[in-house]
Amino acid sequence: MDLQPSPFAPTELPQMDALDGFRPMTAAMGMKYQGRDDLLVVEMTKGTSVAGVYTKSKCCSAPVDWCKEHQGNGSARMLVVNAGNANAFTGTHGVSSVTTVGEAAAKLADCSPSEIFMASTGVIGEPLDPSFITSAMEHLMKDGNSVDWHTASAATMTTDTFLKVATASADIDGVPVTIHGIAKGSGMIAPDMATMLSFVFTDAPIAARALQDLLSKHVETSFNATTVDSDTSTSDTLMAFASGAAKERGCAEISEGDDPRVETFSDALSALLKDLAKLVVKDGEGASKFLSITVEGAESDEAAKRVALAIANSPLVKTAAAGEDANWGRVVMAVGKAGEMADRDKLAIWFGSMRLAHEGQRDPDYSEEVASEYMKNAEIDICTHLGVGEGSATVWTCDLTHGYITINGDYRS
Amino acid sequence: MDLQPSPFAPTELPQMDALDGFRPMTAAMGMKYQGRDDLLVVEMTKGTSVAGVYTKSKCCSAPVDWCKEHQGNGSARMLVVNAGNANAFTGTHGVSSVTTVGEAAAKLADCSPSEIFMASTGVIGEPLDPSFITSAMEHLMKDGNSVDWHTASAATMTTDTFLKVATASADIDGVPVTIHGIAKGSGMIAPDMATMLSFVFTDAPIAARALQDLLSKHVETSFNATTVDSDTSTSDTLMAFASGAAKERGCAEISEGDDPRVETFSDALSALLKDLAKLVVKDGEGASKFLSITVEGAESDEAAKRVALAIANSPLVKTAAAGEDANWGRVVMAVGKAGEMADRDKLAIWFGSMRLAHEGQRDPDYSEEVASEYMKNAEIDICTHLGVGEGSATVWTCDLTHGYITINGDYRS
Numbered sequence: 001m002d003l004q005p006s007p008f009a010p011t012e013l014p015q016m017d018a019l020d021g022f023r024p025m026t027a028a029m030g031m032k033y034q035g036r037d038d039l040l041v042v043e044m045t046k047g048t049s050v051a052g053v054y055t056k057s058k059c060c061s062a063p064v065d066w067c068k069e070h071q072g073n074g075s076a077r078m079l080v081v082n083a084g085n086a087n088a089f090t091g092t093h094g095v096s097s098v099t100t101v102g103e104a105a106a107k108l109a110d111c112s113p114s115e116i117f118m119a120s121t122g123v124i125g126e127p128l129d130p131s132f133i134t135s136a137m138e139h140l141m142k143d144g145n146s147v148d149w150h151t152a153s154a155a156t157m158t159t160d161t162f163l164k165v166a167t168a169s170a171d172i173d174g175v176p177v178t179i180h181g182i183a184k185g186s187g188m189i190a191p192d193m194a195t196m197l198s199f200v201f202t203d204a205p206i207a208a209r210a211l212q213d214l215l216s217k218h219v220e221t222s223f224n225a226t227t228v229d230s231d232t233s234t235s236d237t238l239m240a241f242a243s244g245a246a247k248e249r250g251c252a253e254i255s256e257g258d259d260p261r262v263e264t265f266s267d268a269l270s271a272l273l274k275d276l277a278k279l280v281v282k283d284g285e286g287a288s289k290f291l292s293i294t295v296e297g298a299e300s301d302e303a304a305k306r307v308a309l310a311i312a313n314s315p316l317v318k319t320a321a322a323g324e325d326a327n328w329g330r331v332v333m334a335v336g337k338a339g340e341m342a343d344r345d346k347l348a349i350w351f352g353s354m355r356l357a358h359e360g361q362r363d364p365d366y367s368e369e370v371a372s373e374y375m376k377n378a379e380i381d382i383c384t385h386l387g388v389g390e391g392s393a394t395v396w397t398c399d400l401t402h403g404y405i406t407i408n409g410d411y412r413s
Numbered sequence: 414m415d416l417q418p419s420p421f422a423p424t425e426l427p428q429m430d431a432l433d434g435f436r437p438m439t440a441a442m443g444m445k446y447q448g449r450d451d452l453l454v455v456e457m458t459k460g461t462s463v464a465g466v467y468t469k470s471k472c473c474s475a476p477v478d479w480c481k482e483h484q485g486n487g488s489a490r491m492l493v494v495n496a497g498n499a500n501a502f503t504g505t506h507g508v509s510s511v512t513t514v515g516e517a518a519a520k521l522a523d524c525s526p527s528e529i530f531m532a533s534t535g536v537i538g539e540p541l542d543p544s545f546i547t548s549a550m551e552h553l554m555k556d557g558n559s560v561d562w563h564t565a566s567a568a569t570m571t572t573d574t575f576l577k578v579a580t581a582s583a584d585i586d587g588v589p590v591t592i593h594g595i596a597k598g599s600g601m602i603a604p605d606m607a608t609m610l611s612f613v614f615t616d617a618p619i620a621a622r623a624l625q626d627l628l629s630k631h632v633e634t635s636f637n638a639t640t641v642d643s644d645t646s647t648s649d650t651l652m653a654f655a656s657g658a659a660k661e662r663g664c665a666e667i668s669e670g671d672d673p674r675v676e677t678f679s680d681a682l683s684a685l686l687k688d689l690a691k692l693v694v695k696d697g698e699g700a701s702k703f704l705s706i707t708v709e710g711a712e713s714d715e716a717a718k719r720v721a722l723a724i725a726n727s728p729l730v731k732t733a734a735a736g737e738d739a740n741w742g743r744v745v746m747a748v749g750k751a752g753e754m755a756d757r758d759k760l761a762i763w764f765g766s767m768r769l770a771h772e773g774q775r776d777p778d779y780s781e782e783v784a785s786e787y788m789k790n791a792e793i794d795i796c797t798h799l800g801v802g803e804g805s806a807t808v809w810t811c812d813l814t815h816g817y818i819t820i821n822g823d824y825r826s
Contacts, residue, residue: 089745125745320822325822336647345504347502361506405732
């Protein structure tokens, strides 16, 4: 199937220089895709620390199980990502596949299998033949050249229509460090479990526990605040790797996430994760509109987020956006179904800077014409005030279009 | 917008004779629709008992508030239903509209306003001018003729493409009684709060409390086991009215829902509610497939239902059905995201009588060809065994098609 590129595809990609301690390589395995690279291997320097956040699916994939099991050691030497087969719901065969790949990679990198991390994305339930990966990996480690980070990201794509990369700078106690991030994902995207696949790399010397603290904190307001279709993948993986190479430039080693010296890094990481998360939503299957849904005046931030997600996941809100219909009544419906405290008679709704509803009814100044005009924008902000407290949250989603139906009616075949 | 009739539109409607104690009448108000009846008034004999189940939306409509407030009295004399305007999120104006209609109706029927029940369906947030209803009602009560139950049901339709009616017989202690049911609804259909609008009428002499017990019990396995789009309406209403006219034929009066003499009535009511609920799903906006989702082997019946709903509400499962793709991996995904206990390595999935997955992986006998052939059926049964307990549940839904997007991209305009 030829996918139309998303209208939100960035016209320019950020420059991403080589990053000390990381060596990305890609290969075309010929396992599912033809004529494109579908394997990413990132070799990492000794002492690289690792943190991760994974899907909460009760049917998570074999590589997710593997990563969860080994992450506790806090040390990484290689990341292996394949596209085209999720190695999910593959039973004992799946376990044996990841073990084969993990052991082969450990031999090539001269490390323990517990320092190998893996992710797989693609079809669920199809047995994965590990020999495609092991032979391509062997070739790469012997004769492979480093690739740039854009090429690295491209090798992980499935139904994605554009590359998702971001980069940020920070300093730790005066020493500049770099963060690179890549992500893939377009459908089967729902919050509260990170996204499909995203990987963050930094040369900052940050210990695994501190890295985990920062990642767990910022995932809530980035990937866990997005949804394309409310469907949670079996394979969602967000990992961060810190090579510590900046130590050689005098960078302080960070062992705790709340170390005040890591503040600008933390802010930069947060912004980078938000950028990547928004890119995933902007490439949401069939997306023609990007929606920012803000809920204020809720009982708590958590309640605000649940209401925002109810709005963001409503097929009726999403199809109205696709039809450029300022159908704020459907926002009322979604607030009502969310089950959180809301004062119907104080409820207010804004589209952009226009207040459409106020004190539980249509705003007296409501203009259908002006509201409809606003809906023609590609990026739409919807803000709802519940009138019961101080809690607030923002989530991001896209509209639900004919494109989504077309893509998902015959993705597998 | 001209809506294509659902492929599930019944080719024949059940015969529904006049029912003692009820007088249905309809009128064309010209409030929103042109050239069709959009007001249903059912006058009821003195002593008719009433029961109801309503939306759990926190933003429920003014008529829902009215019905909830007055239902406790247990006595009904008139039902007034309008299509085209939901009178939801209409603030104090909405309250004053229902009060005006309720008081006018009470005067015409010579009863208390608390014996008038109302329901409204249509656009949310649009002020409803009660004079359309009161003047049509006045005309009907003076000069109106009774209509048959099919015509009654037709007056409540909005995006429905076919009439939804059902009838059943039962006997109470040897005396035959009749139950007639009508329903409307096509989009904004989600379970756990009854459906858009459905009304059940019987000549059986069943006291309000007993009627409520029966209705509350059977709604769980009928309307509350359906979903079209996971979006819960502000206006969902299911009411039952019992005129007691069968007393004249010697029927025993029933005052408790667990009276053994009401057993065949209870079974007939349950079957009738299931019939109506399935009709609503079969007219789901854009539906081309009807899906029965059964979950077995769950920790409890409640857990089974939550997993069944996660499958039924998954856009990826629904679009796969639309595309006739036997994509059982998406069923695995939906089981995983439901958050209920499931043993991934014991999970089994059947499509019809074919087992596609077994013990946590693809069934060795899996045939893509045979599975694909099965997906061409209009009615598809998906059964999942979670492998952890004895709980089970069945829910009904439809597929997600281009038709849904088209209908909801410009419903309001």
